[in-house]
Amino acid sequence: MVVLPLRPARLLPHYANHPVKLSGNTVLITGGSSGIGLALAEGFAARGSRVLVCGRTEEKLRQAQQRVPGIAYLKADVADEADRRRLLNWVEAQHPDTNVLVNNAGIQCRVQLTDGAEAIDTGEIALNLEAPIHLTALFLPHLLRQAEQGRSPAIINVTSGLGYVPLAATPIYGATKVGLQAFTQALRHQLRGRGVEVVDLAPPAVDTPLLQGALEPNGGAGPPAIMPEQFARDALRALEKGRSEVRFGGAQLLYVLNRLAPRLAFRLLNRLAS
Numbered sequence: 001m002v003v004l005p006l007r008p009a010r011l012l013p014h015y016a017n018h019p020v021k022l023s024g025n026t027v028l029i030t031g032g033s034s035g036i037g038l039a040l041a042e043g044f045a046a047r048g049s050r051v052l053v054c055g056r057t058e059e060k061l062r063q064a065q066q067r068v069p070g071i072a073y074l075k076a077d078v079a080d081e082a083d084r085r086r087l088l089n090w091v092e093a094q095h096p097d098t099n100v101l102v103n104n105a106g107i108q109c110r111v112q113l114t115d116g117a118e119a120i121d122t123g124e125i126a127l128n129l130e131a132p133i134h135l136t137a138l139f140l141p142h143l144l145r146q147a148e149q150g151r152s153p154a155i156i157n158v159t160s161g162l163g164y165v166p167l168a169a170t171p172i173y174g175a176t177k178v179g180l181q182a183f184t185q186a187l188r189h190q191l192r193g194r195g196v197e198v199v200d201l202a203p204p205a206v207d208t209p210l211l212q213g214a215l216e217p218n219g220g221a222g223p224p225a226i227m228p229e230q231f232a233r234d235a236l237r238a239l240e241k242g243r244s245e246v247r248f249g250g251a252q253l254l255y256v257l258n259r260l261a262p263r264l265a266f267r268l269l270n271r272l273a274s
């Protein structure tokens with residue numbers, strides 16, 4: 001008889017996590033005042049979790065609070081080191097039972113690399129890549145304490161299908177997302193057995209201000225996009241099943257196509273997007 005040296009969960013990285021329970025948490029969502037973050041906030045709140053959000057714009061945060069009663073917020077820029085520390089201090093002082101961190105805040109910029117060195121100063125690397133890495137490191141001692149107290153902590157990093165196949169018009173964005181995917185995988189490995197679940201959540205095209213801003217200004221309708229609420233519903237269902245890499249729709253298509261025929265995947269995506 002052949003004995004497999006690995007548990008099946010190890011052979012199926014999509015299902016390597018314990019389920020993330022959706023109720024009874026205190027969930028901090030960066031960029032939770034709009035789009036995907038706001039829809040996730042609504043989803044977690046509807047299932048009986050307390051939700052904290054942060055963002056840079058007071059008005060958007062206030063509107064989020066009106067839409068999702070019970071939300072608490074802090075105006076904070078996660079690309080700023082002092083603000084990240086302020087966020088941790090706020091959580092430890094006022095919401096010490098916070099057990100889920102969702103690194104969601106992000107931007108996507110069209111960049112023409114032949115436009116000169118300044119063209120790449122979009123802030124994407126600081127926000128999409130450095131901020132989640134630093135915030136995770138800052139929050140880790142807190143989350144490990146939550147694990148010791150049996151509070152089932154989790155870190156959910158919002159990446160993108162464009163981390164599998166880059167969109168040439170937004171070259172820095174793709175670089176930050178593939179970087180965040182690599183970081184998430186390494187983090188999951190380092191935290192194995194420590195009681196903190198680590199999830200890579202890669203949305204397909206979702207109809208949000210970010211997507212509208214990233215579309216070709218004079219182009220067509222853009223990729224078929226789903227509504228943030230639908231994405232959040234499907235994503236939360238996947239978290240509940242214990243999936244450590246969550247992707248569906250266009251993100252799953254890009255993932256599979258990239259493994260089968262990477263050059264074709266790149267050509268197809270960039271032809272469709274132009």
Ligand SMILES: NC(=O)c1ccc[n+]([C@@H]2O[C@H](COP(=O)([O-])OP(=O)(O)OC[C@H]3O[C@@H](n4cnc5c(N)ncnc54)[C@H](OP(=O)(O)O)[C@@H]3O)[C@@H](O)[C@H]2O)c1
Pocket residue numbers: 030031032033034035036037054055056057058060076077078079104105106107108127158159160161202203204205206207208209210211
């Ligand atoms: N929409 C898509 O098609 C799509 C697809 C794949 C992946 N994603 C990823 O999903 C995440 C959310 O995107 P979205 O489409 O929901 O975008 P969105 O609707 O534009 O929301 C972005 C949120 O991030 C906040 N934010 C921006 N800069 C920030 C900063 N420096 N510090 C703190 N908060 C900040 C924004 O609020 P303020 O501007 O007020 O700060 C807002 O709440 C991003 O990581 C994005 O890369 C989106």
